[in-house]
């Protein structure tokens with residue numbers, strides 16, 4: 001900066017940025033690593049409980065009801081049902097998606113556990129419980145062992161699922 | 171899948187807080203941005219640096235801002251052999267309590283003395299600000315203090 005530089009006079013300091021930061025080395029464990037490696041291949045991998053037969057996705061490696069290890073790997077469908085949802089209208093720090101957007105619990109066909117997904121390609125006032133959706137993945141070469149490999153879910157065009165088929169998962 | 175095949179990744183959890191500083195600390199930080207060290211007049215005429223909104227002995231309001239430094243005296247210090255990323259200096263330095271000229275209390279900051287054998291309590295140091303264009307009104311506007319005269323002993 002030279003002496004010729006003309007800058008607007010700065011006002012008094014009124015705020016101070018005080019970020020708090022924690023750096024972790026995160027290990028998802030063997031069971032969730034399997035799920036993440038499935039995402040890297042463009043598929044949803046779950047695990048079935050040998051006792052009650054429920055399929056968990058992502059699996060934590062054991063059945064929370066029976067307390068036994070889940071050993072059988074199950075590949076799940078690319079389609080599922082919106083069990084419940086939320087339309088996000090509130091901006092927040094670090095937001096990466098343009099508001100409003102839909103955040104939904106998606107129950108993949110063949111799974112007994114729903115997980116959270118972004119719903120796109122539909123006006124936010126048309127989302128509904130029971131809507132059938134399909135996963136839209138990133139390009140093949142961009143697949144990573146991360147949920148970021150799933151860009152979002154979009155309506156699959158199938159008729160809505162009957163409430164009876166997903167009421168247990170709310 | 172063998173255990174060794176479990177994934178791992180670095181993960182940063184960060185909250186971007188900002189806090190309002192109030193009129194007194196605000197004036198202090200504004201001073202730093204301008205390359206000046208400011209204290210505040212407390213009860214009985216003592217000068218408190220860094221300034222507070224209240225007098226620590228009486229609890230009453232503090233008064234006018236007073237310019238202090240840029241030199242001062244090291245009251246005590248501890249050597250940091252292995253600085254961390256969040257520390258003010260990348261090379262080994264001392265955390266020191268520095269009583270600035272004109273102040274009655276000590277300010278905690280880094281002293282870049284070159285080595286622990288080149289610093290002693292009672293030594294005179296002087297402030298080293300960051301370049302004006304880099305100063306934002308924060309404690310880090312002071313890069314460090316250095317032995318007065320600059321030359322290591």
Ligand SMILES: [Zn+2]
Nearest residue numbers: 049052063066
């Ligand atoms: Zn079970």
